Amino acid sequence: MNAALTLVGKGRHFASLGIREVTRQAGVVPTSFYRHFRNMDDLGLQLVDELGLVLRRMMREARENVLQADKLMDESVGIFISHVQANRSFFFFMAQGLAGESRAVQEGIRSELRFFASELANDLRRLRLADHLSDAELEMTCDLIVRTVAFSLTDLLGVSSDDDYQIDQIRKRTTRFLQLIFVGAAHWQSDRA
Amino acid sequence: MNAALTLVGKGRHFASLGIREVTRQAGVVPTSFYRHFRNMDDLGLQLVDELGLVLRRMMREARENVLQADKLMDESVGIFISHVQANRSFFFFMAQGLAGESRAVQEGIRSELRFFASELANDLRRLRLADHLSDAELEMTCDLIVRTVAFSLTDLLGVSSDDDYQIDQIRKRTTRFLQLIFVGAAHWQSDRA
DNA sequence: CACCGTTGTGTACAGTTGTTCACTAATGTG
DNA sequence: CACATTAGTGAACAACTGTACACAACGGTG
Numbered sequence: 001m002n003a004a005l006t007l008v009g010k011g012r013h014f015a016s017l018g019i020r021e022v023t024r025q026a027g028v029v030p031t032s033f034y035r036h037f038r039n040m041d042d043l044g045l046q047l048v049d050e051l052g053l054v055l056r057r058m059m060r061e062a063r064e065n066v067l068q069a070d071k072l073m074d075e076s077v078g079i080f081i082s083h084v085q086a087n088r089s090f091f092f093f094m095a096q097g098l099a100g101e102s103r104a105v106q107e108g109i110r111s112e113l114r115f116f117a118s119e120l121a122n123d124l125r126r127l128r129l130a131d132h133l134s135d136a137e138l139e140m141t142c143d144l145i146v147r148t149v150a151f152s153l154t155d156l157l158g159v160s161s162d163d164d165y166q167i168d169q170i171r172k173r174t175t176r177f178l179q180l181i182f183v184g185a186a187h188w189q190s191d192r193a
Numbered sequence: 194m195n196a197a198l199t200l201v202g203k204g205r206h207f208a209s210l211g212i213r214e215v216t217r218q219a220g221v222v223p224t225s226f227y228r229h230f231r232n233m234d235d236l237g238l239q240l241v242d243e244l245g246l247v248l249r250r251m252m253r254e255a256r257e258n259v260l261q262a263d264k265l266m267d268e269s270v271g272i273f274i275s276h277v278q279a280n281r282s283f284f285f286f287m288a289q290g291l292a293g294e295s296r297a298v299q300e301g302i303r304s305e306l307r308f309f310a311s312e313l314a315n316d317l318r319r320l321r322l323a324d325h326l327s328d329a330e331l332e333m334t335c336d337l338i339v340r341t342v343a344f345s346l347t348d349l350l351g352v353s354s355d356d357d358y359q360i361d362q363i364r365k366r367t368t369r370f371l372q373l374i375f376v377g378a379a380h381w382q383s384d385r386a
Numbered sequence: 387c388a389c390c391g392t393t394g395t396g397t398a399c400a401g402t403t404g405t406t407c408a409c410t411a412a413t414g415t416g
Numbered sequence: 417c418a419c420a421t422t423a424g425t426g427a428a429c430a431a432c433t434g435t436a437c438a439c440a441a442c443g444g445t446g
Contacts, residue, residue: 011294011296012294013206013208013209013293013294015206015208015209016206016208016209016294092292095291095292096292096293098288098292098347099285099288099289099291099292099347099350100206101204101205101206101209103204106351107351110351140366140369140370140373141373143366143370144341144370144373144374147340147341147344147370148337148340148341150344151340151343151344154291154292157292158299158300158303173333173336176333177333177336177337177340180333180334180337180374180377180378180381181337181373181374181377182377183376183377183380183381183384184373184374184375184376184377184378184380185373185377186380186384187376187377187379187380188373188376191376191379
């Protein structure tokens, strides 16, 4: 799994990886592959599971560090970006998998995102930041937030990891996107009435 | 190019296609490939160019058919969805390319999206729907809109093309996302002041 | 018609791929 | 320590890959 991730991190696409290639990178004979996985799709599915762990760690850190509500977005986006930097290969895999070849991997990642959105909704409720929204409205808002951040991921992965200027641009842009969405959510009901 | 698109439309990932595979699908001998393309990346780049045409056609149709502003979003999302249905393979290619293997293809698609966003900004200005926004604010809003629709693309490609119920769900959800963004844009300045 | 640039063909080759099988090394549990 | 499970090995195979080259059909222009 590390070998596959390494190759993905080097710019290869997961869908184009072969068994021999992965085992070569792992420093192991091709047949050993079958001791652990039935095929590449299987490997992909297990990577999705690990990706889940990465995302949960990220969520936990966000929950612990976002103290006052007014810096919520700045800090959350910052934590997101630093986790992407620290697990670049994983997020490459995630971005690729969203439109990937294996339907199962695709569905797995999609479901991680759904989970993430629903946890985010819980947190916003808990922090009493969404009292004016119904459950369905809150869910929609969080869904849109997660999508927006996920799309920023492709921006982030498109620039070199030490290009601080560009990364800061992406950070600012993403933060403003989220602010715009929040403003929309704040006035959602009154505007619809 | 049609052969490659066909394979992508059948669920294969562009990054995993080989020259022989494509020429086989095209009903042509492998060596013929080199008469037209230097390698698969080259093919991908030419597909991006054609994708640009598809997007432009879509934009034109939207401009012609969106008459009154109050149905703007409903109709635009509808047009988007019908164009995706009509050019499914192309949009598969686009979704894949955003996190694809070839940096050049990636950048090509990204730049198509930027172009799309800037055209959208022009249209909104022209329709006098964004008079309260500065250029930068309008640009940001349109960027977010295009991203949101692009992400919905992955939803759309994830369901079978004749699952009318699911497609309608996606249509509604996307429309609400856009409405939320518009509400946000409408109150952006007053909230920031 | 003769000519030439473009597209397509057939053959060839060396390298890579997925998967099989029987075998050996390592590991941890009673 | 002995044993059973797990992980890794090596050789083998047929199928497939990208690419090279010389040659043939085609299509339009002078």
